[in-house]
Amino acid sequence: MTSAALGLVFREASGRIVAALASRFRDLDLAEDSFADACARALEVWSREGPPRDAAAWLYQTAYRCAVDTWRRRKTEHRFAPELQRNAIEEQAMPAEWTPIPDERLRLIFVCCHPAVAPDARAALTLRLVCGLSTREIARAFLLPEPTLAQRLIRAKRKIAEAGVSFEVPEPEAWPERLDAVLSTIEIAYGRAHEDAAGSGPHFNYAAEMLEITRVLAELLPHEAETWAMAAIVRFAEARRPARVDARGMMIPLADQDPGAWVEPLIADARRCLDRAVVLQPRAPRVLQASIHAAWCARRALTDPPPWSRILTLYDELLKVRDDCIVRLNRAVALAEVHGIAAASAAIESLTAPPLDDFLPYHAVRADLLCRAGRYDEARIAYDAALALVATSAERLWLERQRAALTE
Amino acid sequence: MQYMLLIYEDERIYGPDRESPAARERRAQHVAYSRELGATRLAGSGLKDSTAATTIRAAAGKQTIHDGPFAESREQLAGYYLIDVTDLDAAIAVARKVPLSQNGAVEIRPLLVPL
Numbered sequence A: 001m002t003s004a005a006l007g008l009v010f011r012e013a014s015g016r017i018v019a020a021l022a023s024r025f026r027d028l029d030l031a032e033d034s035f036a037d038a039c040a041r042a043l044e045v046w047s048r049e050g051p052p053r054d055a056a057a058w059l060y061q062t063a064y065r066c067a068v069d070t071w072r073r074r075k076t077e078h079r080f081a082p083e084l085q086r087n088a089i090e091e092q093a094m095p096a097e098w099t100p101i102p103d104e105r106l107r108l109i110f111v112c113c114h115p116a117v118a119p120d121a122r123a124a125l126t127l128r129l130v131c132g133l134s135t136r137e138i139a140r141a142f143l144l145p146e147p148t149l150a151q152r153l154i155r156a157k158r159k160i161a162e163a164g165v166s167f168e169v170p171e172p173e174a175w176p177e178r179l180d181a182v183l184s185t186i187e188i189a190y191g192r193a194h195e196d197a198a199g200s201g202p203h204f205n206y207a208a209e210m211l212e213i214t215r216v217l218a219e220l221l222p223h224e225a226e227t228w229a230m231a232a233i234v235r236f237a238e239a240r241r242p243a244r245v246d247a248r249g250m251m252i253p254l255a256d257q258d259p260g261a262w263v264e265p266l267i268a269d270a271r272r273c274l275d276r277a278v279v280l281q282p283r284a285p286r287v288l289q290a291s292i293h294a295a296w297c298a299r300r301a302l303t304d305p306p307p308w309s310r311i312l313t314l315y316d317e318l319l320k321v322r323d324d325c326i327v328r329l330n331r332a333v334a335l336a337e338v339h340g341i342a343a344a345s346a347a348i349e350s351l352t353a354p355p356l357d358d359f360l361p362y363h364a365v366r367a368d369l370l371c372r373a374g375r376y377d378e379a380r381i382a383y384d385a386a387l388a389l390v391a392t393s394a395e396r397l398w399l400e401r402q403r404a405a406l407t408e
Numbered sequence B: 001m002q003y004m005l006l007i008y009e010d011e012r013i014y015g016p017d018r019e020s021p022a023a024r025e026r027r028a029q030h031v032a033y034s035r036e037l038g039a040t041r042l043a044g045s046g047l048k049d050s051t052a053a054t055t056i057r058a059a060a061g062k063q064t065i066h067d068g069p070f071a072e073s074r075e076q077l078a079g080y081y082l083i084d085v086t087d088l089d090a091a092i093a094v095a096r097k098v099p100l101s102q103n104g105a106v107e108i109r110p111l112l113v114p115l
Helices: A003-025 A028-049 A055-077 A082-086 A105-112 A119-129 A135-141 A146-163 A172-195 A204-220 A225-239 A264-280 A285-297 A308-321 A325-339 A341-349 A360-372 A376-387 A393-405 B021-040 B088-096
Strands: B002-009 B041-046 B054-059 B062-067 B076-084 B104-110
Touching (some): A003 A028, A003 A055, A003 A105, A003 A119, A028 A055, A028 A119, A105 A172, A119 A135, A119 A172, A146 B104, A172 A204, A204 A225, A225 A285, A264 A285, A285 A308, A308 A325, A360 A393, B002 B088, B021 B041, B021 B076, B076 B088
Antiparallel strands (some): B002 B076, B041 B076
């Protein structure tokens, strides 16, 4: 087995095994360390004897054994430590070889996204523990120095341990708040992957993880509209990825993308998820967002007119349940196409700039509207503001082209 | 696990002698709440006005005594509960029901060494 193949086995097994150990021993560090020990053992044993038939089961057994050993050792070292007595785990027989790894990932997601965990650590912790990404990969994705991110993870894990965060899936009455924290975390994590239109950057490898995690969440909480909607959103967005940049690596706006390049099976999958969500709660915010994606993905060819009036209707609906600057901004884009530049400009100018000052799409949308209104000097200033914030080369190339076109 | 619930409120709404109608009403709520908590509540009490507070400050090892609370802020430490529950979620559920004025906070802190 090559080291790349081993890496893949480790990563695929990681989330399930760490989750199973964490919920068994109620200790994130113990779970992570034991899994790491098992991977080290695997490298040694598998290179000598060849990989076992079921690599994941082997890793789980080994990690479980490591965890029990560590746990026993700690118990004798700190015989009288009160928190260990409190957490006293009944000794239990080792899992038999045929035991499937219990799927405790949902519990782990709820632990990582607990409102008691610092918001800026939730997404990173989820990617680390549930998706098995390395600290380095996550640090690159979040544009943070690795030590900073590592510190954030350590602090979050310590908080979880010391504050007594529960390893249970919360009671249904707590879901509105808790599930929203989970879905917001996934939105942030996916946002990082999605920003990178070209898919060439460090975020790309976890777009696939996001497809998986949203699927798991929807299957585990099948009666929640927004879990299905979230799964649909990620699928629709990923389906469009091949059409998001041109041959030179420049971003292509949604309305100019060739629908022929979109990934049809992923769109079909997304639509199935959305159908389930719509049956449950058609007016939930994320269900409406997924419906907006669906409206775009229903386009068959560039020669079909873009579905602007349908998009505007959906944004009007969304505004009723989620009134924030970002929804208003996106609605203004549709408004410009349906009711003209003046209406859209009025909607944009009524937004208060301060919270949007650091938001690239705000400046980009404004620049475009100013340009179409013939106000080129102001448009140029807005493009400069957008360019000052741009992070990916695909967007930079596009903004630079738009700005250059002003002088022609 | 054992947690301390620290209640922060703007004490001015209760009046200096804690005999205002607002203070009486809140006290009755706490009595009812304590009864509801039963064995979950290990201890708890309101605290007298922060004007009754005396603070010992240490600076470079030298202690000085001051009139008033440690932190000057809009909300003051107004009372506490000590509770015994299974985990943070249970503590949050208990803390959510603490009688509290319109603006205030309940800080949930696990005990380092349980009673």
